[in-house]
Amino acid sequence: MKLGKFLLVCLLASAFAACSGADYTYRYKSDPDIKKLLTRKCTYPAARFIVFTDTHLFDRGLGLDSDGYIKNLHPSEMFNRDGQKVLPVALEEMKSIPADFVIICGDLTRQGERINHELMAKKLTVLTGRGKKVFVIPGNHDILIGHSFRYDSGTQVHTPNVTPEDFATIYAGCGYGEALSRDPSSLSYTAEPVKGLLLLALDSCRYRENVMDGHREDGGRFSGRTLAWIENRLIDAKKQNKAVIAFMHHGILEHFKNQSRSYPDFVLEDFERVSEMLAAYGVDIVFTGHYHAQSIVQRDFPDLGTTLFDIETGSFMNYPLPYRVCEISEDQILTVNSRFVSSIQKDGMDYISYAKMRNIESTTVMASDALKKFHVPDADIALVAPKIARAYVRHLGGDPVPADPSPNTEGLGLFGKLIMVLKGGLVTAWNTNLPPGLNHDIRINLDDGTVLR
Numbered sequence: 001m002k003l004g005k006f007l008l009v010c011l012l013a014s015a016f017a018a019c020s021g022a023d024y025t026y027r028y029k030s031d032p033d034i035k036k037l038l039t040r041k042c043t044y045p046a047a048r049f050i051v052f053t054d055t056h057l058f059d060r061g062l063g064l065d066s067d068g069y070i071k072n073l074h075p076s077e078m079f080n081r082d083g084q085k086v087l088p089v090a091l092e093e094m095k096s097i098p099a100d101f102v103i104i105c106g107d108l109t110r111q112g113e114r115i116n117h118e119l120m121a122k123k124l125t126v127l128t129g130r131g132k133k134v135f136v137i138p139g140n141h142d143i144l145i146g147h148s149f150r151y152d153s154g155t156q157v158h159t160p161n162v163t164p165e166d167f168a169t170i171y172a173g174c175g176y177g178e179a180l181s182r183d184p185s186s187l188s189y190t191a192e193p194v195k196g197l198l199l200l201a202l203d204s205c206r207y208r209e210n211v212m213d214g215h216r217e218d219g220g221r222f223s224g225r226t227l228a229w230i231e232n233r234l235i236d237a238k239k240q241n242k243a244v245i246a247f248m249h250h251g252i253l254e255h256f257k258n259q260s261r262s263y264p265d266f267v268l269e270d271f272e273r274v275s276e277m278l279a280a281y282g283v284d285i286v287f288t289g290h291y292h293a294q295s296i297v298q299r300d301f302p303d304l305g306t307t308l309f310d311i312e313t314g315s316f317m318n319y320p321l322p323y324r325v326c327e328i329s330e331d332q333i334l335t336v337n338s339r340f341v342s343s344i345q346k347d348g349m350d351y352i353s354y355a356k357m358r359n360i361e362s363t364t365v366m367a368s369d370a371l372k373k374f375h376v377p378d379a380d381i382a383l384v385a386p387k388i389a390r391a392y393v394r395h396l397g398g399d400p401v402p403a404d405p406s407p408n409t410e411g412l413g414l415f416g417k418l419i420m421v422l423k424g425g426l427v428t429a430w431n432t433n434l435p436p437g438l439n440h441d442i443r444i445n446l447d448d449g450t451v452l453r
């Protein structure tokens with residue numbers, strides 16, 4: 001390799017490392033003054049709030065009912081049309097629920113269309129008009145998307161998307177306008193919706209790597225600069241005796257075994273070290289979205305004497321149409337109750353059951369197509385694909401786990417059995433609840449991180 005080329009590669013490699021935050025040096029690990037600060041426990045003020053996420057709003061005026069929309073729909077998006085009915089009903093329900101504020105964990109729009117962001121900001125005035133503060137952060141479907149389209153009969157045409165600056169302007173009334181601090185290198189910010197409670201809104205998205213008409217970067221990471229900003233905010237919060245709740249789009253923990261390997265775009269890059277930093281500064285709870293699953297997981301940090309909970313909420317585009325109603329009491333108990341949008345009917349059945357049925361059907365089709373590429377015989381596909389689909393949808397729904405989580409290989413031919421040896425671990429993982437084993441309703445003692453049973 002020529003010297004010039006070698007230097008260029010080194011430069012790019014170091015730029016990538018700086019960009020990914022992989023080489024960020026955490027101050028809390030070595031600074032004695034900060035170490036002393038970590039022993040201070042901050043008291044949560046009483047607070048009530050609502051969490052929802054992944055609304056993937058798409059305005060009917062962009063051709064939701066056109067042939068072009070249906071023709072260009074990805075199989076995983078098949079609910080986008082019907083799913084649009086869920087948000088207005090959910091907002092109607094939420095507006096009369098007593099709450100100080102509302103958190104939305106990203107993927108507000110289908111593909112970052114400006115008109116959909118503007119519509120979303122308008123819809124959220126239903127909540128802000130009722131005295132609830134609303135706080136948003138972007139998801140991987142929200143900013144600088146190269147596939148922002150409107151549809152006509154049989155065609156798709158580009159419609160304007162939004163830049164990071166546009167996003168902050170459009171949602172000035174949903175966090176950015178009242179931010180106490182904003183990260184200069186991302187759309188992360190802090191706010192204090194209730195006195196003594198600092199909201200850490202974290203932008204984990206990589207939209208600057210998106211390509212027009214090309215790649216959309218779905219993975220999540222914090223740059224070194226953003227990590228430094230986060231750590232400084234956590235230090236300030238400790239000094240000011242403020243408790244901190246964080247929210248972001250990507251998972252801060254794995255929600256099933258080996259998720260970071262099987263679905264690397266859904267768990268934050270370097271999540272082990274970032275979650276450890278949050279836990280070190282006493283952050284107990286991080287609300288997330290992105291995988292569209294109702295899932296709560298915890299990570300204990302014995303050396304720190306703390307526990308971090310990643311409370312992921314499902315999407316209005318999938319079974320089981322959830323949102324969460326949360327309350328922190330003065331005696332430091334966080335109560336999370338999940339509600340499901342149950343008043344919509346579809347083809348003579350409730351839409352939650354309908355969505356589950358169609359989620360299983362569409363995942364069976366996608367799993368079958370994937371298995372065909374491995375030349376698995378049709379008879380084995382007919383047995384294997386529904387098992388994969390049911391396990392996946394069980395995880396999405398946060399449903400009870402089966403007695404035996406491993407896939408049943410009875411009746412499968414050699415090829416089918418081989419596939420289950422290779423891929424069965426994923427089915428088992430989806431069929432297993434990681435600790436604490438509760439996905440919808442939970443009570444957490446914020447003093448010591450224990451789950452109240």
Ligand SMILES: [Fe+2]
Nearest residue numbers: 054107290315
């Ligand atoms: Fe999403």
Ligand SMILES: [Fe+2]
Nearest residue numbers: 107139140290
């Ligand atoms: Fe997402």
